[in-house]
Amino acid sequence: MKEMDASSKQSTVSEWTKVTAPAFLVCTTLTLLLAYFSNTGSMWIPILDSANLMFHEAGHPIFGLLSDRLMVYGGTLGQLTFPLVTFVRFLRQKNSVAAYLCFLWFVQNLWNISTYLADARAQVLPLIGGGEHDWTEILTRWNCLQNDTQLSRQLIFLGLILIFIAWHSLFQHWKSRKIPLPNADSHT
Template identity: 40%
Template sequence: MQPCTGFTDEIIIMKSKLKNLFLYVPLDVSFLSLIGRIIILAVLLIWGWKLIFASIASNAAGKSFLHLANTPFHEAGHVFFRPFGSFLHSLGGTLGQLLMPLICTVVFLLQTRDTFAASVGLWWFGENFLDLAPYIGDARAGVLPLLGGNTGHASPYGFHDWEFLLTETGLLRYDQAIARLSHGIGSVIMLLAVAWGGYVLWKTYNESV
């Protein structure tokens, strides 16, 4: 029975560590700060809801101002992964766009110990999947305006990241399905992020009154 008891204790300890990591609430959150965070969460919920239920073809995420923040990280990803060959160079834009909000989430979670800020970072991470979905779905059509004003059809092979990636992997005919998958993954992540942030704020309120 001792090995079983030891295993149970390890599970309890692990649960406690995870709870402390993801649901940690600082004791010095002011009432005004709490109100501000509630407003931020409400904006993310409403905004995210609109993006989630917009069609991929509408490119709602790509037309939002947040796309302007995502684009530099996309382009930086291309630069960073350029030395690793043409495939990773093309994939690097997507990786850079996804890694930056993920890094922010981890930093907020582990270094600054701000779980609400981490939930906002996770929402941003999910939003980037929605931002990428129209680009993925445009792989065959090649009509989406790209950086510089060109389209996929008007550009040399390899300029449109996802046309190149899906062609090289033999998955080009699945571009619409992969775009829907990206949109779906992003939607789930954004909703989980809002739920996480909401629970953290609820716990913050309960511990501050």
């Protein structure tokens, strides 16, 4: 039974791209940097958040095609869709590092959204092209505008939990490449 478990684990692990020590170190460093800069200071990471903003703004008319009521949600859905689609793509390819980095981008989007969410009542963040604040409209519809900052903190916490789970998975992939698993044929 142990031989079967070891060989099935070996085939499962070997199907995924190997996580090298430098790749694991880079992913860990990026995780720490993104977690820090996404939740402190200006909370704006230029290259990522500029892309996030582009997907956010594109999401409004795209999701608006489905329904006028859906248009306000389209920004948030738009900025989450692209990282999630790329994550799933790399997951299907069993590319551990690329999938992790796309999931990290997805979580960084959650943190970016939490900043916008926390601003629903205060409305001090600059809006592209003026207009209505998405999260003011959304939380007003849900009758929970007064909970904007609490919901924002919960979204930050959710992101931290998700990234820890993803990092732990990446760690397991990195660790598994270092431990040679017994081959069922070596016992004959």
